[in-house]
Amino acid sequence: MSFPTHRPRRLRRTELFRNLVRERSINTAGFVYPMFVCPGKNFEHEVGAMPGVYQKSPDKIVEECREIEQLGITGVILFGLPDHKDPRGLVSLDSDGVVQQAIQGIKRAKLNILVMTDVCLCEYTDHGHCGVIEDGEIVNDATLEILGEQALSHARAGADLVAPSDMMDGRIGAIRKRLDEHKFENVPIMAYSAKYCSGFYGPFREAAHSAPLVGDRRSYQMDAANAYEGLREVQFDLDEGADIVMVKPALAYLDVIRLVRDNFDAPVAAYNVSGEYSMVKAAAHNGWVDEKRVVLEILLGIQRAGAEIIITYHAKDVVRWLKP
Numbered sequence: 001m002s003f004p005t006h007r008p009r010r011l012r013r014t015e016l017f018r019n020l021v022r023e024r025s026i027n028t029a030g031f032v033y034p035m036f037v038c039p040g041k042n043f044e045h046e047v048g049a050m051p052g053v054y055q056k057s058p059d060k061i062v063e064e065c066r067e068i069e070q071l072g073i074t075g076v077i078l079f080g081l082p083d084h085k086d087p088r089g090l091v092s093l094d095s096d097g098v099v100q101q102a103i104q105g106i107k108r109a110k111l112n113i114l115v116m117t118d119v120c121l122c123e124y125t126d127h128g129h130c131g132v133i134e135d136g137e138i139v140n141d142a143t144l145e146i147l148g149e150q151a152l153s154h155a156r157a158g159a160d161l162v163a164p165s166d167m168m169d170g171r172i173g174a175i176r177k178r179l180d181e182h183k184f185e186n187v188p189i190m191a192y193s194a195k196y197c198s199g200f201y202g203p204f205r206e207a208a209h210s211a212p213l214v215g216d217r218r219s220y221q222m223d224a225a226n227a228y229e230g231l232r233e234v235q236f237d238l239d240e241g242a243d244i245v246m247v248k249p250a251l252a253y254l255d256v257i258r259l260v261r262d263n264f265d266a267p268v269a270a271y272n273v274s275g276e277y278s279m280v281k282a283a284a285h286n287g288w289v290d291e292k293r294v295v296l297e298i299l300l301g302i303q304r305a306g307a308e309i310i311i312t313y314h315a316k317d318v319v320r321w322l323k324p
């Protein structure tokens with residue numbers, strides 16, 4: 001039985017009917033706001049391709065985190081832009097490094113937000129790759145040790161959660177082991193599990209100064225064509241001890257988010273990445289789309305696909321828009 005017995009428009013006729021039957025609303029409690037920490041004091045610089053997103057010195061990061069807390073945003077994820085880089089990214093282990101300073105500052109301010117850190121080498125290596133290079137290859141196992149040390153260094157500074165984004169095999173197990181050995185068994189790992197090799201990271205590489213000098217990331221990040229391989233990556237990361245698994249980017253991978261959500265019972269995060277943000281900003285700037293409308297539609301779509309947690313540069317705007 002169909003029309004004219006059924007008229008779906010009956011329940012769309014008025015605002016009250018639409019409110020009555022709405023299946024979900026955006027869950028802002030799952031928002032994580034990315035931030036870029038650079039050296040210095042009282043310094044900030046807007047990222048050209050990402051209007052509204054800044055590289056900031058640790059003191060300025062703490063200032064913005066007060067705003068984050070006031071807005072009721074649950075957490076931030078920190079990326080570091082060190083003052084110098086080296087072949088193995090060892091600068092990332094400095095207990096007085098930019099990320100470590102920012103964590104300590106946020107913790108000293110006793111802000112009620114979760115401080116998460118991105119664990120990777122690409123922001124710290126002079127060649128810009130996410131792993132150590134030997135004989136022209138990005139080598140896996142030698143990288144694990146440095147990642148473990150970096151995660152430990154973030155935990156020592158006070159990080160509430162670490163999020164490895166490098167895509168080396170076995171990093172979750174290596175990091176879990178290192179953290180546990182040093183009594184950080186309560187620090188969770190959010191694994192960038194199904195992380196695809198993507199053109200949508202373009203603006204991030206300006207923001208984090210992390211573009212590879214030669215080559216690309218195809219030998220470690222996933223091929224965009226492979227959804228089921230994403231399930232394998234998630235399985236391995238959970239087996240190694242991941243607490244939260246992530247799909248990244250979000251928009252071109254909503255099917256992967258749904259697959260992961262339907263096949264596992266761990267919390268699922270999605271990263272609404274830099275290029276997804278910049279496209280909206282550029283189109284809105286030109287008057288081609290209504291920014292507020294499309295952003296809310298995008299985030300709702302990512303949550304509808306199955307992600308509880310969304311890492312998004314839009315977080316502050318959205319929370320302001322939705323404030324009663």
Ligand code: PBG
Nearest residue numbers: 120122165200201204273274275
């Ligand atoms: C580091 C890392 C990247 C992003 C998060 N962590 C870049 C990359 O892998 O090339 C991208 C985030 C974004 O585009 O917003 N490995």
